[in-house]
Amino acid sequence: MKYQGIKYIISAFFLGWVLTAxxxxxxxxxxxSIIPEDxxxxxxxLDSYVINRYxxxxxxxxxxGLDNNTDNEAGMNYSSSYTDGDWKVGETAGEWNxxxxxxxxxxxxxxxxxxxxxxxxxxKENIEHYIxxxxxxxxxxxxxxxxxxxxxxxxxxxxxxxxxxxIEASKRMPRNEVARFxxxxxxxxxxxxxxxxxxxxxxxxxxxxxYLMKSRVALFEGTWLKYFKGTAFVPxxxxxxxxxxxxxxxxxxxxxxxxxxxxxxxxQAVDASDKVASKYQLTANTGVLMxxxxxxxxxVEMFSALDMSGYEEILLWRDFDKGKNIVNNRAVDAGTTCxxxxxxxxxxxxxxxxxxxxxxxxxxxxGDNLSQDIVENRDDRIRxxxxxxxxxxxxxxxxxxxxxxxxxxxxxxxxxxxxxxxNNTGYVSRKYWYWDHLYCNNWQGETGxxxxxxxxxxxxxxxxxYECYGHLDSKADQYWKALRRRAHVDEDYTKTIQxxxxxxxxxxxxAAYSAGNILSDxxxxxxxxxxxNEFLSEGFRSPDLKRWRSMDQLMTKKYHxxxxxxxxxxxxxxxxxxxxxxxxxxxxxxxxSSPSASDYLRPYEILKTNRAYEGYGWHMAHYxxxxxxxxxxxxxxxxxDAYSDSPIYQNPYWPVKANYPAEK
Numbered sequence: 162m163k164y165q166g167i168k169y170i171i172s173a174f175f176l177g178w179v180l181t182a183x184x185x186x187x188x189x190x191x192x193x194s195i196i197p198e199d200x201x202x203x204x205x206x207l208d209s210y211v212i213n214r215y216x217x218x219x220x221x222x223x224x225x226g227l228d229n230n231t232d233n234e235a236g237m238n239y240s241s242s243y244t245d246g247d248w249k250v251g252e253t254a255g256e257w258n259x260x261x262x263x264x265x266x267x268x269x270x271x272x273x274x275x276x277x278x279x280x281x282x283x284x285k286e287n288i289e290h291y292i293x294x295x296x297x298x299x300x301x302x303x304x305x306x307x308x309x310x311x312x313x314x315x316x317x318x319x320x321x322x323x324x325x326x327x328i329e330a331s332k333r334m335p336r337n338e339v340a341r342f343x344x345x346x347x348x349x350x351x352x353x354x355x356x357x358x359x360x361x362x363x364x365x366x367x368x369x370x371x372y373l374m375k376s377r378v379a380l381f382e383g384t385w386l387k388y389f390k391g392t393a394f395v396p397x398x399x400x401x402x403x404x405x406x407x408x409x410x411x412x413x414x415x416x417x418x419x420x421x422x423x424x425x426x427x428x429q430a431v432d433a434s435d436k437v438a439s440k441y442q443l444t445a446n447t448g449v450l451m452x453x454x455x456x457x458x459x460x461v462e463m464f465s466a467l468d469m470s471g472y473e474e475i476l477l478w479r480d481f482d483k484g485k486n487i488v489n490n491r492a493v494d495a496g497t498t499c500x501x502x503x504x505x506x507x508x509x510x511x512x513x514x515x516x517x518x519x520x521x522x523x524x525x526x527x528g529d530n531l532s533q534d535i536v537e538n539r540d541d542r543i544r545x546x547x548x549x550x551x552x553x554x555x556x557x558x559x560x561x562x563x564x565x566x567x568x569x570x571x572x573x574x575x576x577x578x579x580x581x582x583x584n585n586t587g588y589v590s591r592k593y594w595y596w597d598h599l600y601c602n603n604w605q606g607e608t609g610x611x612x613x614x615x616x617x618x619x620x621x622x623x624x625x626x627y628e629c630y631g632h633l634d635s636k637a638d639q640y641w642k643a644l645r646r647r648a649h650v651d652e653d654y655t656k657t658i659q660x661x662x663x664x665x666x667x668x669x670x671x672a673a674y675s676a677g678n679i680l681s682d683x684x685x686x687x688x689x690x691x692x693x694n695e696f697l698s699e700g701f702r703s704p705d706l707k708r709w710r711s712m713d714q715l716m717t718k719k720y721h722x723x724x725x726x727x728x729x730x731x732x733x734x735x736x737x738x739x740x741x742x743x744x745x746x747x748x749x750x751x752x753x754s755s756p757s758a759s760d761y762l763r764p765y766e767i768l769k770t771n772r773a774y775e776g777y778g779w780h781m782a783h784y785x786x787x788x789x790x791x792x793x794x795x796x797x798x799x800x801x802d803a804y805s806d807s808p809i810y811q812n813p814y815w816p817v818k819a820n821y822p823a824e825k
Contacts, residue, residue, distance in 0.1 A: 335412055
């Protein structure tokens, strides 16, 4: 066992340098005749190496339902993050790995020396740009570790095949130090990368992407330190497991205190986000609900265009090409039921009415008995992107695609057992769908995938500035109004703030809480609301909820994931007339939740055997992932359960035992 463990950690740091082949310019394999000693000495080789790592960028693979397993979206299967005892410490694998980091360390370690010595042939500006891309990609790899694991080893180099060196390199650095390291890499990337995308199409990284990513990282860490202050999840907090290792004892924050550290990160976020937000305009929204070939709406089209290079707001996107076998399935998934990942009632009701008021105070609200009613007179970000009965989805080359629903059915199929056909909550997102059936063939999709867009910089600035200074400046005011104006919502956000009832918001929105308490600051909540609404199904919700510490309340009061209103409407009669047999309270035959539980469809409360039947709960440990036992075993000579001589320590409230759940 010990020998196998040693071999594993060595392989983690010394992953082979040969890259995976692919036909497009994003993934090129070095010729097999080239040996490592001769490689990375030409500009084209640097280009090939870094472009191969682009698939690790956020959401670069496409997909839909990116907010699944939060209060925004719900798939057919419940998440073990919210049930009791189902998420357990693994025996092997997990997030504790260094494969991506090794690849980039190998590149930087070798190329920096070669470049300094003038041993790389090519144009200097291009060589430095590729080095900048490597710094950026290493920052992304480390950011993923920061979000999932917190404290993590800072590894800048590759290592010799020496077990003692590898164990020494496994020391976990405090999370804020990891975040500072990421920001340092992004600063290097910004200095080295070109001011505009080298390919002219924004399929390559450039300087402003580094600033945007820097604002994301700094905002994440600044707010994490603020909301977890004093807990085991931050350095020197009560019970911080880092203090159990000698190398972290007596730790001092670089800025002198955690409060200074919070301020430093938030100021970094403000500065970096403004560099981007002040430069790029948002894509215009015509308000047109696209229903045919004569309809156009740049804001809607931006999310699924074949070529996204013409959209100023899209800073980076991934191109796909069926001819080169570079494909996604986004148009198929978005054109059907988003792989049974539905929007929640909480998300839909979070959107403001056009007058800028919450639904519960606005005279424009028409109720939620019908999907058409719930989005009428509402924020365009839900009106344009929520599928409605009878809606025309496909109008070009109808019949020439294998998937995609040309016309949305009058009744959502809420009982189908096939995940590609089931409308799990009754609410389905239309974002990312495409209207040409030729592009809806299974796993032959070519629609583009946006990776970074300028709207994030607007939101990062607003939140970071308010969190840092307790008020909004003229730039935050400008950016917030621009987002609301694009959504066709009254620009006066103070009206919204004054009308916000935090008790009502707390019924559906986890972000109405931090540390188990309902926010008393309605301005801060509405900043969070704006972020939730703008980033519909873009993958931001889970990390946002974690950094805000917005799940503590679930430890004392379960949350019931709900979809559309089913009972006390005319829908049951319509379903019966259409031949659907809605069954409840008859396990194991039930296919919908009971009206005695709620008027609203509860996808995880149909069968009593469902582990989430009583609602979603939480454990403090779940804010971070556990580290698998394998990694303690191979860095320890002590075979007892504690593995106290390992430099690795477990994350808060997770045991150092495989197949055991969280302790708190």
